[in-house]
Amino acid sequence: MAGDTCDVCGRPSVRVASSSLAPISWAFCTDCLNKPAEPLCMFAYLFDDVSDNGDGLREEINDYYTFKDGAYLSWSDYIKQRRKAKNDSHYRRLQGYREQNEGRPKAGSEEIQVLKL
Numbered sequence: 001m002a003g004d005t006c007d008v009c010g011r012p013s014v015r016v017a018s019s020s021l022a023p024i025s026w027a028f029c030t031d032c033l034n035k036p037a038e039p040l041c042m043f044a045y046l047f048d049d050v051s052d053n054g055d056g057l058r059e060e061i062n063d064y065y066t067f068k069d070g071a072y073l074s075w076s077d078y079i080k081q082r083r084k085a086k087n088d089s090h091y092r093r094l095q096g097y098r099e100q101n102e103g104r105p106k107a108g109s110e111e112i113q114v115l116k117l
């Protein structure tokens with residue numbers, strides 16, 4: 001992850017810093033550090049695995065941006081896109097997959113961590 005390019009936008013990075021949203025570090029460029037912006041995968045993680053369809057997070061999440069399709073995207077605009085995408089057939093297939101796998105250990109869960117040792 002940490003390298004010569006910003007993990008958020010892909011431009012040259014200036015430093016590695018801790019995410020403000022989860023215990024992980026990313027390479028950032030000056031613009032993304034100052035925004036503040038987080039990688040798109042962080043927003044996806046928060047939407048899919050932490051929040052309730054984008055709701056239920058601390059209000060501070062509204063201060064954050066991600067970078068998608070060459071532009072910064074606020075949390076509120078991100079969740080609008082995600083909620084709209086729920087009507088797409090791809091999303092419905094994904095939901096079907098999730099329902100089939102309900103109850104199985106999830107990536108990053110304690111069960112999976114034990115299996116890795």
Ligand SMILES: [Zn+2]
Binds near residue numbers: 029032033
């Ligand atoms: Zn950047």
